[in-house]
Structure formats: structure tokens, C-alpha cells
Amino acid sequence: MSGARSGDLHEQLPWAVAALAAGGLGLFAVAWTGGTLGAGVTGHGWQAPPFALSTATTLAGEGPGTLWPGAPAGAVYGGMLALLTLLLVPVAVAVRLLVSRSARPKGLAGRRELAAMCPKGITARARELRPSLEGREQLHPDETGNLLGDLAPNGPELRSSYEDVELDLMAPRAGKSTGIAVPRVLRAQGAVLLTSNKSDVYAVTRAARAQAGRVWTFDPQGIAHTPRAMWWNLLGECHTIEGARRLAGHFVASVNDDSAKKDFWISAAQNTLTALFLAAARGGASVRDLLGWLADPADRTPVDLLREAQLIAMAEQLQGTVRGAVETRDGIYETARQTVSCLLDPEILAWVTPDPVLPEFRPDRHVLGKDTLYLLSKDGGGSAAGVIAGIADATMRAGVVAAERMGGRLDPPLTAVLDEAANVCRIADLPDLYSHFGSRGINVVTLLQSYRQGARVWGEVGMDALWSAATVKLLGAGLDDADFVQKISTLVGQHDVRTPTVNRGKEGTSRSYSYRQEAVLPPDRIRALPKGTALLLATGVRPALIRLRPWYKEPGAGAISAAAKAETAAITERAAARLPAAPVVALEKWNRPARDAGPV
Numbered sequence: 001m002s003g004a005r006s007g008d009l010h011e012q013l014p015w016a017v018a019a020l021a022a023g024g025l026g027l028f029a030v031a032w033t034g035g036t037l038g039a040g041v042t043g044h045g046w047q048a049p050p051f052a053l054s055t056a057t058t059l060a061g062e063g064p065g066t067l068w069p070g071a072p073a074g075a076v077y078g079g080m081l082a083l084l085t086l087l088l089v090p091v092a093v094a095v096r097l098l099v100s101r102s103a104r105p106k107g108l109a110g111r112r113e114l115a116a117m118c119p120k121g122i123t124a125r126a127r128e129l130r131p132s133l134e135g136r137e138q139l140h141p142d143e144t145g146n147l148l149g150d151l152a153p154n155g156p157e158l159r160s161s162y163e164d165v166e167l168d169l170m171a172p173r174a175g176k177s178t179g180i181a182v183p184r185v186l187r188a189q190g191a192v193l194l195t196s197n198k199s200d201v202y203a204v205t206r207a208a209r210a211q212a213g214r215v216w217t218f219d220p221q222g223i224a225h226t227p228r229a230m231w232w233n234l235l236g237e238c239h240t241i242e243g244a245r246r247l248a249g250h251f252v253a254s255v256n257d258d259s260a261k262k263d264f265w266i267s268a269a270q271n272t273l274t275a276l277f278l279a280a281a282r283g284g285a286s287v288r289d290l291l292g293w294l295a296d297p298a299d300r301t302p303v304d305l306l307r308e309a310q311l312i313a314m315a316e317q318l319q320g321t322v323r324g325a326v327e328t329r330d331g332i333y334e335t336a337r338q339t340v341s342c343l344l345d346p347e348i349l350a351w352v353t354p355d356p357v358l359p360e361f362r363p364d365r366h367v368l369g370k371d372t373l374y375l376l377s378k379d380g381g382g383s384a385a386g387v388i389a390g391i392a393d394a395t396m397r398a399g400v401v402a403a404e405r406m407g408g409r410l411d412p413p414l415t416a417v418l419d420e421a422a423n424v425c426r427i428a429d430l431p432d433l434y435s436h437f438g439s440r441g442i443n444v445v446t447l448l449q450s451y452r453q454g455a456r457v458w459g460e461v462g463m464d465a466l467w468s469a470a471t472v473k474l475l476g477a478g479l480d481d482a483d484f485v486q487k488i489s490t491l492v493g494q495h496d497v498r499t500p501t502v503n504r505g506k507e508g509t510s511r512s513y514s515y516r517q518e519a520v521l522p523p524d525r526i527r528a529l530p531k532g533t534a535l536l537l538a539t540g541v542r543p544a545l546i547r548l549r550p551w552y553k554e555p556g557a558g559a560i561s562a563a564a565k566a567e568t569a570a571i572t573e574r575a576a577a578r579l580p581a582a583p584v585v586a587l588e589k590w591n592r593p594a595r596d597a598g599p600v
Contacts, residue, residue, distance in 0.1 A: 038079020039071035107520030109542040117158040142187040149546035165438040166445045167470035171478020179548030190412030192372040195425040199224040207563035213370035220348040223376035225574035234352035238281035248273035251339040251386035253426040269335035275318040282309035363398035379423035403440035410441035434469035473537040485523040
């Protein structure tokens with residue numbers, strides 16, 4: 001080992017001497033030229049001293065007075081410094097570019113490959129997609145596309161177009177809310193739809209969105225403890241068989257972990273709910289009436305209403321279910337009752353029951369303006385996920401209808417941020433609708449904690465379809481599914497790594513190179529992505545690493561933060577007002593002196 005190191009030093013010594021000599025010569029050339037420029041500019045002549053070793057010795061020993069007679073030393077040194085700075089600036093820029101390029105893992109996309117998502121490219125695309133921008137020379141960046149983040153390590157910012165639909169997979173507390181959901185809501189140009197099981201995004205964005213348009217807060221389970229100030233007609237979309245079946249599917253999906261796998265009871269319950277929703281909508285009945293029909297299978301009212309509406313086949317099917325074997329009928333109805341059990345809660349039921357005092361939320365009107373709809377619901381038992389999925393689906397379908405009337409695309413686009421989509425907004429056929437939404441100017445962003453979470457809701461086939469339909473995918477920190485991360489590493493690809501080999505012999509030393517394939521991003525690096533960064537997979541380009549842009553680091557964050565604190569305080573106050581008073585017995589128990597306390 002020592003012999004090898006001595007050989008390396010012996011080989012490198014001539015190069016070190018040559019580099020030192022070249023550096024000294026370059027530094028002397030800068031001093032000689034800069035001193036002459038400084039003397040000449042200040043009016044003390046352009047006579048340059050000899051370009052010789054004696055001049056360097058004189059400058060180092062006696063200063064510039066002898067070499068540039070009459071010229072102030074400050075002027076001479078100023079000229080040297082100015083020239084040195086002028087030469088170092090491009091060198092520093094070049095070094096920075098080289099460092100930036102070397103800092104990005106080889107094999108990932110750079111500025112050139114992502115030109116269509118950079119400011120100039122995305123602006124050109126926005127002018128093609130949005131007729132309302134025609135004739136305007138200057139556009140605000142938020143009018144051109146949806147901000148994704150900055151290309152790592154030093155930019156530029158990247159945006160998706162208004163025909164892209166997005167799927168984001170990140171672990172909890174990896175930046176989904178601060179880096180994706182909140183910025184999308186704040187920067188939206190048209191109407192907004194947001195689903196969530198927490199009040200954080202609502203608290204941060206509500207004040208800002210109130211300045212853009214009306215804020216509708218659908219909060220049947222008191223996530224933000226907002227008083228009911230609206231209602232939505234649950235049966236409004238059920239006048240057609242398609243609309244009734246879709247609503248029934250939302251309630252079924254809220255209790256069925258895999259919508260791709262429906263047993264007999266689930267399928268039969270969906271068919272029964274479809275008939276009951278259709279009967280209630282066509283017959284002018286209420287949701288309370290529908291719950292009564294479910295409680296009493298022998299009630300012939302829905303069958304009669306379907307017959308009066310000339311829906312004979314549907315009436316016969318419902319009647320066949322009612323007249324079937326008692327065990328089968330009761331099993332079907334009990335399954336149906338379980339799917340809509342959240343409507344038994346009078347507080348939830350009030351949000352979907354007509355109220356002459358409060359305004360009605362109309363999806364068809366919402367998508368044409370700049371209003372914001374917050375859909376808040378808990379997950380788990382008693383969740384209103386079926387209702388949330390129903391109103392979200394109705395709003396996005398209204399956007400499709402409005403887009404068709406506009407010539408094919410909404411302008412400005414509708415922004416739909418489906419946070420916690422696997423828990424509170426299970427739209428069974430979302431994977432099939434994804435690409436269609438993008439072509440209609442409906443920017444859907446689905447946020448999931450993992451690929452497996454989506455597969456649990458839509459099945460492996462459905463999740464594969466959702467993955468394929470999403471034109472933009474962001475994979476953030478904390479992805480712990482080994483199989484999935486391995487697949488992503490394979491998708492990112494491999495690159496050539498050059499390995500040098502030094503051979504020493506009697507005839508001298510020779511160097512050869514060999515190449516091997518290595519993963520651009522091994523699975524362990526994907527799993528260990530730092531918080532605030534994400535792997536960008538966009539259709540048609542190589543993967544890239546981006547840095548998310550949290551809302552609290554953007555201009556104007558101070559005002560937004562102040563509004564968020566005020567809203568959070570209001571939520572806390574409303575929550576405290578709704579809490580029941582503690583029982584006196586409990587207070588006496590905890591305030592009892594220690595000497596009176598008996599054994600536990």
C-alpha cells in the first residue's frame with residue numbers, strides 16, 4: 001500500500017508543479033494588466049511595465065509606485081481588484097453550474113428535458129388551453145399552471161398544465177398539506193373543491209378564499225365546528241338511474257374496503273339503494289322517508305312511486321327483492337342500512353335535508369365561479385364519507401357538463417384537491433374518470449399515504465388504472481412499501497458508471513476504464529427522500545427531483561399565517577362551546593383530598 005501511494009505522489013508531483021506555475025503566471029498577468037488599467041483610467045498614462053519576473057519581484061517588494069510612476073497606489077490596486085472580479089464572476093457562475101449538475105443524480109431530468117414545465121413552456125401551453133388569456137402580454141404565474149415545486153437543487157420552478165391530473169403519495173407529515181394542498185387552494189384561479197378529515201387546510205386557506213368568492217363549508221361531523229350555513233340536496237342527482245346508482249355506489253364504497261370485490265350482499269344492497277334513491281327523487285319523498293323504507297322492507301311505497309314514474313323494470317326488481325326469501329331480503333336490507341347508517345345521525349341528516357332558511361349548494365353554479373367548497377368528514381366508524389363522496393362527485397360531474405357547454409374545457413379550471421381520498425372520498429370509479437377530468441379542465445389532485453392504501457380502496461387493478469391515468473405523480477418522503485419502492489427504482493432506470501483501473505508494470509503505468517450499470521435512485525434512497533422533496537414522474541419525460549414550496553415560505557405568508565391563527569382560535573372556541581360540562585361527581589372525585597382516597 002505504501003509503495004502504491006509513493007508511486008501516485010511521484011506521478012502527481014509534476015502536475016502539481018505545473019499547476020502552481022500556471023496559477024502564479026495567471027495571477028501576475030491579472031496584476032500587470034489591472035495595474036496598467038487602473039493607472040490609465042485615472043489619467044496617469046498607459047505605459048505598462050515589462051512583463052517579466054523582475055516586475056513581479058518589484059511589485060511584491062516595493063509596491064506599485066516604481067512600476068507605475070505617479071499613479072496612486074489605490075488606483076493601481078483598484079484596477080487589479082476590478083479585473084480580478086470581472087474574471088472571477090463568470091468562473092464562479094461556471095463552477096456553480098458544474099456543482100449543480102454534479103449535485104443532481106445522474107440519469108434524472110434536467111432543465112432541458114423539463115422545458116415544457118418551466119415558465120416559458122408552461123405559459124405557451126396555458127395560452128393554448130385557456131381562451132380567456134388571448135391578447136394578454138403579461139400573465140401571472142398562477143394563471144399558467146399549477147405550481148409543483150422547484151427543480152432540485154437550484155430551480156427553476158416547475159408547473160403542471162391545466163390538462164394534467166395528479167396523484168401524490170407521501171407519508172403523514174411529509175408535506176402533503178403544507179406543500180401541496182394549501183398552495184393549490186390558495187393559488188387556484190377558478191372554483192375549488194377540497195376534501196379532508198382535518199381542519200388544518202381549512203384554517204389556513206379560508207380567509208384568502210373568502211376574498212376570491214363565497215366559501216361553502218360542509219362540515220356534518222364538526223371537524224371545524226362550523227355552524228350549519230348551507231344544505232345540499234342528497235337526492236338532487238338521483239332523478240336518473242345513473243345518478244341514483246352512482247350515489248348508492250358512494251355509500252357502498254364507504255364501507256367496502258375494495259370496491260373491485262363485491263360479494264352478493266354488497267351488490268344486492270347497491271341495487272336496492274339505487275331503486276330507493278330513484279323512487280324518492282322521482283316521487284318527491286325525503287331522505288327521512290327513504291330511511292323509513294329501509295327500516296320496513298314490507299313498505300310498498302317505493303314500488304308504487306317507481307311504477308308511477310313509469311320505471312316498471314326497476315319497480316319489479318325492487319318488488320322481487322321484497323318478496324324474496326325472508327332471510328335473503330333481510331340480509332340485503334340490513335347491508336343497505338349499514339351503508340347509509342351515517343344518515344341516522346340527525347346532525348348529518350340536517351346537512352342533506354332542504355332548509356328554507358339556509359342557502360342551497362348548487363354544484364352546477366359552483367363550478368362556474370370562484371367559490372370554494374370545503375368537504376370535511378371523519379374517517380372510521382360513523383363517517384360521513386358516503387355523503388362527502390356524493391357531493392364531491394356531483395360537483396366534478398357538474399364541471400364536466402359545464403365544460404361541454406363551454407366547448408370542451410372549463411376556463412378558469414376547477415381545482416379539486418382530494419386529500420385523504422381513501423378515507424373520506426371514496427369515489428369507486430375515480431380511476432376511470434381521471435383522464436376524462438383532465439381533458440375537461442378539471443384539475444384533480446388525489447393525495448394518498450401510500451400505493452397500498454389506494455389498492456385497499458380501488459383494488460390492485462383500479463389503483464394501477466389510477467396510476468396510469470395520472471399524468472403527473474409526486475412521490476414524497478416516507479414510502480415504506482418495499483415492493484412499490486423497488487418498482488419505482490426500476491422505473492427511474494439505470495445509468496453507466498465509469499470505474500478506472502490503474503495497471504503498473506515494468507513498461508510503466510497504464511489506466512483503463514470499465515462501465516457498469518447502477519440504479520439512478522436505489523430503493524433505499526427513494527425511501528429516505530428528505531421531507532419537503534419529491535420525485536416527479538411526468539408523462540413523456542425522465543423522472544426529476546423537486547423541492548416542494550410550502551405556503552409558509554412564500555411571499556405574503558405573514559398575513560396568511562395571522563389569518564390561520566385567528567381561524568384556529570375560532571375553531572378552538574367553537575369546539576369548547578360544544579363540549580358538555582363535566583359531571584359534578586367526576587370533579588369531586590379528582591378534587592378529593594389524598595387522605596380520603598381509598599385503594600385503587
